[in-house]
Amino acid sequence: MPAAARPIRGFLSHPSVTIRCFHRSLDDARKRDVVSMNTSNGRFKLVTAQVLDDRHLRRLAGGDVAAVRIPSLLPDGACRQTISALEVLPRELYDVTRVHPPIVRFGPALNDHRTDDDIDPLYWTLASSARTAWLHAELSPDPMRSMLKVLSTAWNQKVEVATIDARPTFAGVIREINAGTLVHNDSIAQELRPDILDQQISAQLALNVYLSVGASGGATTIWRRRWRPEDEASRISYGHKDIVVADAQSVTVSPAVGDALLFNSEYYHAVSPIRSGRRVSIAFFVGITCDDQLIVWS
Numbered sequence: 001m002p003a004a005a006r007p008i009r010g011f012l013s014h015p016s017v018t019i020r021c022f023h024r025s026l027d028d029a030r031k032r033d034v035v036s037m038n039t040s041n042g043r044f045k046l047v048t049a050q051v052l053d054d055r056h057l058r059r060l061a062g063g064d065v066a067a068v069r070i071p072s073l074l075p076d077g078a079c080r081q082t083i084s085a086l087e088v089l090p091r092e093l094y095d096v097t098r099v100h101p102p103i104v105r106f107g108p109a110l111n112d113h114r115t116d117d118d119i120d121p122l123y124w125t126l127a128s129s130a131r132t133a134w135l136h137a138e139l140s141p142d143p144m145r146s147m148l149k150v151l152s153t154a155w156n157q158k159v160e161v162a163t164i165d166a167r168p169t170f171a172g173v174i175r176e177i178n179a180g181t182l183v184h185n186d187s188i189a190q191e192l193r194p195d196i197l198d199q200q201i202s203a204q205l206a207l208n209v210y211l212s213v214g215a216s217g218g219a220t221t222i223w224r225r226r227w228r229p230e231d232e233a234s235r236i237s238y239g240h241k242d243i244v245v246a247d248a249q250s251v252t253v254s255p256a257v258g259d260a261l262l263f264n265s266e267y268y269h270a271v272s273p274i275r276s277g278r279r280v281s282i283a284f285f286v287g288i289t290c291d292d293q294l295i296v297w298s
């Protein structure tokens, strides 16, 4: 979620932030209860997968599909239990100077803790406290475990937490996004710097699992459009004016409680506001590394 408003160190010096090691390779659209596809050639579309496999992840990485939905990854009871646990987990707002409307979250996000050339030391303290608080919540089933399991089964390999200077990052923010988001993209290479993680990645995906959805609204739209330097002309805070995606194909998904949604976070995406209720999700980024591992961070 939200990238930042201020100029990003390394950003312009890395015009080719689309990545890095390849050896292989509005608003009306955002409507509740609609899974719409504004596609002209049928490629960039939503795929529903009862069983996720590695081809889904590779196709997302390559921009061949817009999103993969896994229905009912978490049972309703697990979603309710996690929402209750949230009442006692420490929560904070994303930096309100750049994320408006405000978004409450549990767990630190790397892009909220960057300094000119590194990570604010406070991040490491918050990451460690969030991990401890999560363990103390003793959720069963643990949503993080279910999310990591689906990925490791698909990839046939253990999924590792991304590290920075050998220190584990935090993965698994829980966010309440009731008022929607701006159209934005998430790219750690852009927001921090291409070599910030110890692992080199060739693609960045986002995995969200919805613990609660609003009564109306709350759809996620993904556009077939990555960031280009000229998009800075339409920047607002962490995102962009809708004009940036005006001519792009899009897919709009209204997830149900318990569903998982995977998409390529380097493509522009946005969440529409809900009219009532709460829209709460647990999320992390998934990196496909240059040596074909999966890593996660938030």
Ligand SMILES: O=C(O)CCC(=O)C(=O)O
Pocket (backbone or CB within 6 Å): 001, 002, 177, 181, 186, 206, 208, 219, 220, 261, 265, 269, 270, 271, 281, 283
């Ligand atoms: O909640 C969602 O569906 C998407 C959230 C989002 O904007 C993100 O993961 O960057």
